[in-house]
Amino acid sequence: MFLRNSRGFLMRGGLVGLVVVGAGVCYYVYRATSRKRKNEGPEEAGLKGESIRKEHEQRLGSTSWGEAQMAIPEQAPVLGQNIFSSTGQKDSSHLQQVGMNFPVSPDGLEVHHIQSLIYLLESVEDPLIQEQALITLSNSAAFSVNQDIIRNLGGLSVIGSMLSVPATNVKEKALNALNNLSMNIKNQEELKRYITKICEETSSSPLNSELQLAGLRFLTNMSLTNYYHHMMTSSIPCFLHLLLDGDERTQTQVLKVLVNLSANPAMTEHLLSAQAPFLLSLFDSCINKEVLLRVLVFATNLTQHMKKEESAIASHHSEDSIFSMLRGNSTQCAEKLASLFHHHDTEVKEQVAKLVMQW
Incomplete structure (x- = not known):
């Protein structure tokens, strides 16, 4: 036959x-x-x-x-501690100096809290503080309303700039935040500028590392539509x-x-x-x-x-x-x-x- x-x-x-x-x-x-x-x-x-x-x-x-x-967007896991402790106390004396008052849960963040986090991320060079700020922003970006707020406050480019930080943990947490933010069509239009860099980062990262997986999760979301496939060829x-x-x-x-x-x-x-x-x-x-x-x-x-x-x-x-x-x-x-x-x-x-x- x-x-x-x-x-x-x-x-x-x-x-x-x-x-x-x-x-x-x-x-x-x-x-x-x-x-x-x-x-x-x-x-x-x-x-x-x-x-x-x-x-x-x-x-x-x-x-x-x-x-x-695979048609369901990928959401980054909640990792580590938020920028505040479980009792609501700041984890760094520097955070007390900038005078920020964060509620206990990330979904309770108000616009001025998110704005302060973005400013903090933009203005400090301490990788430990950057990592904590990114964790909090990543957790808050799991909620669609916050995805729009972060974009409107110019947070996408600030978080994206963390991909150039040498510290692996900072880059990983930045990718987790960008991953959650990419579950939003309007955000994707801005985040497409990072596709090539994240492809390169994914390729050069240690095999099976959390950094590599974070990059792949972001690329999964960015490939859910056909718009950006040519950038991954x-x-x-x-x-x-x-x-x-x-x-x-x-x-x-x-x-x-x-x-x-x-x-x-x-x-x-x-x-x-x-x-x-x-x-x-x-x-x-x-x-x-x-x-x-x-x-x-x-x-x-x-x-x-x-x-x-x-x-x-x-x-x-x-x-x-x-x-x-x-x-x-x-x-x-x-x-x-x-x-x-x-x-x-x-x-x-x-x-x-x-x-x-x-x-």
């Missing part, structure tokens, strides 16, 4: 085994197809809506997967390097960025040309589920765009390219997918079915 795509590629060997696995495959293909028709959402894992706060169903095809749905090799060498946390986070990029047809050729000979090794039942699902979504997005716009896809790619993995080396890919039909998780099997249906 042979299957041909529209350009005449033959799916042999392992794909034959995939096709003849029987009624079980048909069942999963049917479920995937029926769900796609029912949802009528951004099925290819792209964020098609206008608001980045709106919860979209399909970056993974299920509304039950919680945090791992040159960092695709870095993302793939992190996917190869990173731990599961790093792999999961970088895949969120890659899946967002793969949802944009304009990024298809850039991604297909990238060198990633290791990618098929992630098509394995032993791989962490969150990583495996995202790899499958990533491949499904690219294959879908290849199918729709084959005439626009360049035909010359190296053997180690993602294009060759998905098309030129289809037998090996099919064998990997055939084995995943025996995966214990239903979502994995459904995502495999969606990928197979693209051929």
Whole structure:
């Protein structure tokens, strides 16, 4: 038995085994197809809506997967102490000198409190004070009203300037604050100026470090829409390097960025040309589920765009390219997918079915 795509590629060997696995495959293909028709959402894992706060169903095809749905903006964790202690006392004598009175919880900050924090951040060079101020601003930026206030007070550029501070902890806390602030369309229009710098910082940071993860969370939010994808094109090799060498946390986070990029047809050729000979090794039942699902979504997005716009896809790619993995080396890919039909998780099997249906 042979299957041909529209350009005449033959799916042999392992794909034959995939096709003849029987009624079980048909069942999963049917479920995937029926769900796609029912949802009528951004099925290819792209964020098609206008608001980045709106919860979209399909970056993974299920509304039950919680945090791992990649259409949901990334919020930085609450880390460390705020600039005030749990009793409301300032943590530094310098803060007493500037005469600031902060309430106990960050969501209780008033406009003049936020303004004072921004001024403090701008005027001091002590990294410990800078870190504490950034923690407080980051926590307050988890609330949408404060995201607008910080922007209107000119706080985005002040926080962004902290990326140039040598202290790693300060840069990490600045990235956490920018990450929360990026959950806002108007803020993103200003924060785009930091994308290139943060891509570079993410690439040069120690592997699997909190600083690197903070950078990836920011890039995840900035890639939720297609507007800034072109600014990340040159960092695709870095993302793939992190996917190869990173731990599961790093792999999961970088895949969120890659899946967002793969949802944009304009990024298809850039991604297909990238060198990633290791990618098929992630098509394995032993791989962490969150990583495996995202790899499958990533491949499904690219294959879908290849199918729709084959005439626009360049035909010359190296053997180690993602294009060759998905098309030129289809037998090996099919064998990997055939084995995943025996995966214990239903979502994995459904995502495999969606990928197979693209051929």
